[in-house]
Amino acid sequence: MPLETLTSTAGVAIRTELPGPEASRILELDHRYVSPSYTRSYPLVARSGQGALVEDVDGNRFLDFSAGIAVVATGHCHPRVVAAVQQQAARLIHMSGSDFYYENQTVLAKKLSDIAPGDHDCKVFFCNSGAEAIEAAIKLARYHTGRKRLIAFTGSFHGRTLGALSLTASKPVQRRGFGPLVPGIVHTAYPNPYRCPENLTPQQHAVECARAIENHLFKTVAPRDEVAAIVVEAVQGEGGYIVPPPEFLRELRRIADESGALLILDEVQTGMGRTGKMWASEHSGVVPDIIASAKGIASGMPLGATIARADIMDWPPGAHGSTFGGNPVSIAAALATIELLETSLIENSAEVGRHILARIQDWPARYPMVGEVRGLGLMIGIEIVADAAQKKPAPRLRDRIVEACFHRGLLLLGCGESTIRVSPPLIITREQADFAMEVLESVLRSVSAAD
Numbered sequence: 135m136p137l138e139t140l141t142s143t144a145g146v147a148i149r150t151e152l153p154g155p156e157a158s159r160i161l162e163l164d165h166r167y168v169s170p171s172y173t174r175s176y177p178l179v180a181r182s183g184q185g186a187l188v189e190d191v192d193g194n195r196f197l198d199f200s201a202g203i204a205v206v207a208t209g210h211c212h213p214r215v216v217a218a219v220q221q222q223a224a225r226l227i228h229m230s231g232s233d234f235y236y237e238n239q240t241v242l243a244k245k246l247s248d249i250a251p252g253d254h255d256c257k258v259f260f261c262n263s264g265a266e267a268i269e270a271a272i273k274l275a276r277y278h279t280g281r282k283r284l285i286a287f288t289g290s291f292h293g294r295t296l297g298a299l300s301l302t303a304s305k306p307v308q309r310r311g312f313g314p315l316v317p318g319i320v321h322t323a324y325p326n327p328y329r330c331p332e333n334l335t336p337q338q339h340a341v342e343c344a345r346a347i348e349n350h351l352f353k354t355v356a357p358r359d360e361v362a363a364i365v366v367e368a369v370q371g372e373g374g375y376i377v378p379p380p381e382f383l384r385e386l387r388r389i390a391d392e393s394g395a396l397l398i399l400d401e402v403q404t405g406m407g408r409t410g411k412m413w414a415s416e417h418s419g420v421v422p423d424i425i426a427s428a429k430g431i432a433s434g435m436p437l438g439a440t441i442a443r444a445d446i447m448d449w450p451p452g453a454h455g456s457t458f459g460g461n462p463v464s465i466a467a468a469l470a471t472i473e474l475l476e477t478s479l480i481e482n483s484a485e486v487g488r489h490i491l492a493r494i495q496d497w498p499a500r501y502p503m504v505g506e507v508r509g510l511g512l513m514i515g516i517e518i519v520a521d522a523a524q525k526k527p528a529p530r531l532r533d534r535i536v537e538a539c540f541h542r543g544l545l546l547l548g549c550g551e552s553t554i555r556v557s558p559p560l561i562i563t564r565e566q567a568d569f570a571m572e573v574l575e576s577v578l579r580s581v582s583a584a585d
Contacts, residue, residue, distance in 0.1 A: 186210070200547045204429050206434045214473075242469055257447040260439055261460075273449075283361045287323065291308075294308065339379075368400075380418035396423040397424075406472075424441065483512045503520070516554040
């Protein structure tokens with residue numbers, strides 16, 4: 135099918151040069167008044183969104199395969215989420231859940247306990263973001279265990295607040311100039327099946343990475359009786375959409391149990407149906423002690439949640455709090471979001487994700503710059519390389535591909551050193567997925583021809 139026909143079918147329409155005149159005006163103001171610390175991949179100035187489509191201030195329409203950085207799980211402005219937000223906003227916007235009680239906050243806490251992995255009761259601390267959920271997890275782990283050290287992984291991203299940043303080991307720019315960071319945190323290697331040592335299978339590499347904790351860290355810089363928690367992403371997000379073999383989390387669970395440490399899973403990006411299950415840890419059958427959740431939990435409303443086994447969340451009143459955390463409007467959006475996830479969208483994530491992976495699985499063989507395609511559900515990474523044999527990353531080429539897709543009406547983002555992330559809203563249809571992959575493939579063909 136010609137690309138023009140697909141564009142019409144998908145609702146994509148590029149009417150101006152990009153950026154358009156109104157977008158250019160706003161970009162000039164932004165450069166004058168907004169913090170330069172934000173990372174913008176290309177000049178999209180969004181005005182409205184509906185489903186998987188985003189319209190900019192000049193009337194150009196794009197198919198969104200970034201989902202607001204994996205946030206709008208139910209799509210942009212889902213009618214049921216919008217109705218829940220409007221009804222709650224008309225009734226009560228704020229009282230502060232740290233000092234008073236909200237009925238819907240209690241309802242959501244019970245719901246999160248019900249859907250959390252394992253058969254134990256959980257308690258929930260509500261906040262505003264993934265970074266805040268991680269901060270709460272750090273404090274809770276230290277308080278509950280009475281220990282001071284934490285183990286995290288290279289390539290990880292847990293947020294930019296000071297504690298979360300201390301766990302993060304993704305890019306130097308994220309940490310440069312902000313030290314000293316929180317003490318007592320050490321990092322070890324995260325398994326990457328695409329880049330594992332030649333003498334090991336991906337499964338062996340995963341086990342070896344996990345066992346480095348007990349074989350090296352416990353014996354050198356992090357004595358086992360001082361480690362409060364192991365903090366890990368079930369799938370590395372900003373690190374490159376890296377999917378470890380299930381043996382990795384299983385070994386971490388064993389090591390945590392045997393050492394008395396807690397296992398904290400950062401499911402901020404991987405949770406809420408993104409990988410085709412409610413939680414990515416379900417793919418390995420591992421039950422964590424603490425989960426950090428945010429992003430897709432409330433379809434774009436600010437909400438984070440630290441979900442812990444009830445016996446672990448034993449801190450007293452005043453030990454931690456949040457003025458805005460668990461805002462009733464965000465809670466209403468979350469309840470509507472989870473209902474949509476459970477009724478259809480998790481299943482759709484798994485089904486359409488399989489469809490995309492099946493469609494692009496031969497790209498490494500057909501396009502020299504595609505090193506690997508990988509993923510679970512609608513969390514798919516396409517690694518771009520300069521040298522397929524040596525697997526040399528090609529970040530500038532990746533960025534060129536992402537920007538070229540933008541000019542053709544497809545919104546994508548990068549992650550890791552040179553990976554394209556495919557993370558559309560979970561409402562995406564096969565037809566929209568086919569359009570997106572046709573656009574991306576057409577760009578790969580043009581890049582290949584140009585090179």
